[in-house]
Amino acid sequence: MNRFLLIISGAILTFGLSGIALADDFRLPRSQQTPGGVASINLGKLDEKPSALFNDLPVAVVKVADNYHALVGIPLSTEPGWHSLEVTSASGPIPSYEFEVVGKAYPEQHITITNKRQVNPNETDMARIKKDRTSIANAKRYRHDEVLGISFDIPVKGVRSSSFGSRRFFNKQPRRPHGGMDIAAAEGTDILAPADAYVIETGNYFFSGKCIFLGHGEGLQTFYAHLSSIDVSPGDRVTRGQKIGEVGATGRVTGAHLHWSVGLNRTWVDPELFLTDSE
Numbered sequence: 001m002n003r004f005l006l007i008i009s010g011a012i013l014t015f016g017l018s019g020i021a022l023a024d025d026f027r028l029p030r031s032q033q034t035p036g037g038v039a040s041i042n043l044g045k046l047d048e049k050p051s052a053l054f055n056d057l058p059v060a061v062v063k064v065a066d067n068y069h070a071l072v073g074i075p076l077s078t079e080p081g082w083h084s085l086e087v088t089s090a091s092g093p094i095p096s097y098e099f100e101v102v103g104k105a106y107p108e109q110h111i112t113i114t115n116k117r118q119v120n121p122n123e124t125d126m127a128r129i130k131k132d133r134t135s136i137a138n139a140k141r142y143r144h145d146e147v148l149g150i151s152f153d154i155p156v157k158g159v160r161s162s163s164f165g166s167r168r169f170f171n172k173q174p175r176r177p178h179g180g181m182d183i184a185a186a187e188g189t190d191i192l193a194p195a196d197a198y199v200i201e202t203g204n205y206f207f208s209g210k211c212i213f214l215g216h217g218e219g220l221q222t223f224y225a226h227l228s229s230i231d232v233s234p235g236d237r238v239t240r241g242q243k244i245g246e247v248g249a250t251g252r253v254t255g256a257h258l259h260w261s262v263g264l265n266r267t268w269v270d271p272e273l274f275l276t277d278s279e
């Protein structure tokens with residue numbers, strides 16, 4: 001009872017003073033059932049938190065207004081058609097939830113990189129890239145149960161690209177699709193945590209440069225790349241609006257910007273779906 005009153009009065013107070021409502025931390029992402037999108041599936045009112053699997057990987061399950069919702073990250077490589085989510089509650093398996101993924105055509109993007117080693121790495125670079133990949137895979141696997149926030153403020157004020165999912169060609173060679181949003185901003189611009197989180201990992205990788213992984217709970221992650229400096233360490237608890245680093249041009253870039261990714265069940269999805277300022 002006390003806790004309930006505290007949450008209500010806190011929400012009113014915060015909303016009244018700053019326009020940032022506490023409730024915004026727990027606004028569901030926009031559901032967009034395409035490759036690179038998110039299927040937000042209402043699992044209903046249950047006594048205990050259920051667990052859910054998609055492609056054999058655990059999916060984020062969050063409680064919003066009495067109902068549990070599964071937030072399924074749909075990989076860019078997903079074939080359009082019907083897919084199933086396997087849900088298990090305290091009382092046993094629930095008949096699987098079917099959801100339809102519709103196709104989405106992402107544009108091509110052609111980028112010219114002057115440092116040719118960043119497109120065709122040499123043997124030494126490849127050894128480093130291999131190590132980077134292991135570290136990235138480990139970070140993406142990390143999850144904790146406590147959900148600290150599911151909607152995000154933009155981490156940097158700047159010019160946003162909508163290039164998530166674009167099929168990329170570097171110096172005319174096809175590479176993996178773009179797994180995030182690029183925000184152009186001057187070197188040294190503050191990067192702010194978009195919601196409360198734990199710092200999972202920081203690194204300095206061949207392609208991503210200086211980077212940070214944040215965990216917001218249940219496998220919901222955000223990733224920040226090409227930084228000039230990092231202000232946090234693995235294990236730190238950060239709060240929404242706290243500075244975590246500065247924009248830079250480290251790794252494979254054509255200029256200073258923040259590459260920002262949002263991950264669910266170890267796959268990158270369109271960050272736009274989680275932003276508190278986009279409708």
Ligand SMILES: [Zn+2]
Nearest residue numbers: 180181182259
């Ligand atoms: Zn990028």
